[in-house]
Amino acid sequence: MMRVSLFLWGCTLSAALNAAPVKVEVVPEGGLKRGGEPYFIQGAGGDGPLKLLKTRGGNSVRTWGHEGLGAKLDEAHALGLTVAAGIWLEPECSWFSYSRPEHCDRQAARVKQIVTEHKDHAALLLWGLGNEMEGDGGNAALWKQVNRLAKLVHETDPAHPTFTALAGISDLKAKGLNEHAPDLDLVGINTYGALSGLRETLAKLGWKRPWVVTEYGPRGFWEVGKTSWGAPLEDTSTQKAEFLKMAATKALGPGATGGCAGGYAFLWGQKQEASATWFGLLTEDGAATPSVDVLQELWSGQKPANRAPAVDPLRCDQAGQTLRPGQKFSAGMVAQDPDGDVLTFDWRVLSAHGARDKEGRELTPPAHPAALLEVKGSNASFAAPAQPGEYRIYGYARDGQGGVGTANFVIRVSQP
Template sequence: MRTDTTTLGRTTTTAVRLAAAVVAVVLLAALLVVTRGPAASAAPTLLSQGRPTTASASDSTARTPAKAVDGSTATRWASGRTDAQWLRVDLGRTATVSRVVLRWEAAYAKAYRLEVSSDAKTWRTLSSTTAGKGGVVTTDVSGSGRYVRMLGVQRATTYGYSLWEFQVYGTVTAATAKPTPAPTPSPSTAPSTGVRVTGTQGKWQLTVDGAPWTVRGVTYGPSNADAPSYMADIASTGANTVRTWGTDASSAQLFDAARARGIRVVAGLWLDQGADYVGNTTYKADTLASITKTVTTYRDHGGLLMWDVGNEVMLGQGEAQRVAYAQYVEQVVQAIHRADPGHPVTSTDAWTGAWDYYRQYTPSLDLYAVNSFGGIGWVQQQWRDGGYTKPYLVTETGPAGSWEVPADANGVPRQPTDTAAARAYTDAWRAVTAAPGVALGATMFHYGVENDEPGVWLNLRTDGLKRPSWYAVQQAYRGTVAGNRPPVVGTTTASPSTGVAPGATVTITAPTTDPDGDAVTWRAYTTSRYVDGDGTLRPTAVTRAADGTLRITAPTTAGAWKIAVYALDGHGNVGIGTTSVRVR
């Protein structure tokens, strides 16, 4: 399943030309937008240029944190599209900070704080504002520390935050002229003995610190900052592993939370799915350097299981790109092995045919990986037929996706019922465990909590509520199910379902039982995903008739609308039934 990184989508040739204009007017802008704090005690020196930087996220490998301290106003850092984003520079030694200059791109902060720290853990505010206007902002401050960061509080646009330059001025504290050491790792980041793929043809196993480790996992969707809130729930399913698609500065929170629960991370290293792997040497060089830095940062963390390079890049490519991509992955794998010999490396695609390219062009991989939903039952046979000589990990699996099922009369893909979806997880785990010594485990898709159309289809905890599929994963991993269980919603239908007048009353039949005899309440949502691509769920009023059917009001926009009805038991569980109507 494709999980793309967010892009601003606004870096154009015109924007680059405008950057030159920014330089020309910088003196005027600095006079117009200046926030003055305490006066500096000495003539300031630019301390930040070229220094190591980290950030909460970057929207592209072309707009990394380092771009904000490279001295160029034609390159920039751009964050993810949320308010809680930050950019941090390591000055290398304790300094008295007297001035910070922010050269904002169009995506600026309305509210933000400038902070300083001696250990990158405890922060003191140097300056803050809730009325940012962008442009070039010079702030005189007073404070000392090794690390300085811009902490975004509220965005001014729908994009994230973007800085052409993040400049910190001050003087080095004489008593600490020598660079201070990096912070001492916490116990949760203590090095492990190592993770290995051991054994011989058809008799492989994964070992962690010398002990066998079968991957019983889930893919992880919430933010890294929220990992401490969810890791106990993940562990309660019997999972020992989570898989991600990308690793950045914020991933430390996920690694720490996982390690605290005895869980390991299959850490994704994102490779752009649309990159030109034949000719774009700059992208490949920059990405290789970034990956090497990330691996070096986390290689000693006790929460790390293995590295997973790329996700579903090869399937949609032509032959030349497939070969070039596999060759590039080989370069990445070799670099990872040099930086971190203590953890295996794999690479994920959406079909086992990618393994032919990996066998020929990426021999340094320790194991293969594949995302397979409706076709999971065939993976073991495809491995046999291909004559492969390395084991594999299933990195995504679950019920058949919207791309694998037939459409209903309205052209909307027929989503499996909750019962069928739960059974799919059971069958997937059986398919994995039917290949001992070859399949090293699986990470089920998906531990997500979003309440949207994709979340209705494949999340184990839609809107944070436990689905029957959550319990199916617990049954697979633990061999037993604990606690109150969710309502079971059968095949759901709508009447009328076609030629529906805008705003007309629609009757929904959703036969439902609750295994614990709990009283059930209802919610209903509509989504225009199959009208305009928007997977947002729109709440709609629902009433229950005496005959047990439900009544909702049809949307007023023409097209095929998907409907989801939620049966809630009051114990944090939900059963969901889906159907569709076509509004005329």
């Protein structure tokens, strides 16, 4: 049995690797053609389950780097998905400068090696040359290197277009791209709170070239209100879904034109960034938030058979306040399930901040289970942790069908 299974898996993998590449073209008036047919990107970026992405109506996944790219391409191909393959490019820093030819030469050699290795894969859609490495956009040497890399990719792989992903778009960035990177096929734009006004922004800039939204999601932690000590206040999963539906419909909704090739929602999976739930469309255990339901409806035109619970902001008089170590407080969660499923509730207390890895990414902060004293239905009682610091209290409403609603608030603990 094992030998048969391994043989069949090997045949599937071999078929994926040996399938002919599919030519992708940028249409001058905007959008893509893949294999000669119009192709509008309805995708997400991240390492969440691709089978679920396909089931929900997605057609593409984005990566930021090439690590594990071969396996990602194989899995996507087996599911009928495509991949926007990212190649990480260095920002200006102490050990890399776009004004140093030797640095740029090494970077170009690395890019060519990656493209050569994966260019013939049938699931490949686009090459992403860097992500948010542009700074304020005023570095002409950087844009010239991006253009050099785009030409290099075209020479190595004529079948797949290129983009670079910007942290929003501005006059200075548009100017740099237009003056120094004419060979780049599309501009990728990462945008969150400004997604609903993106088309108006591009019109004001006089942007004429094709574009794709390479990251979009809830309002970012830099775009929301804050506590008195500066901690960002996260929207509930329901508020995020409502914002996503409004903003994505305006920018990427049915019949979207004007140079747009589609977009990638952020993040397909879960990660710690400002909080444990800020950007993840899924939770750690793979449960789907209401934003996934919104995406399914946008992508497929169909409402999901099961919808995630809707939640209100957590009820707690001490939310956003400074407490004494050991001080008791309680919180409540109000949730409704649109399908009438019976809901269960669980709570977590985590430090608001944790360590970072060697690449600067946030690691999951320490949990404080002793701070959770009792759970009664949708209510819970707590004791503030003994160690002074900042903490997030998370509430989860689960429908037992793979859907979840999330909300949290922040407290600060200080010695009297």
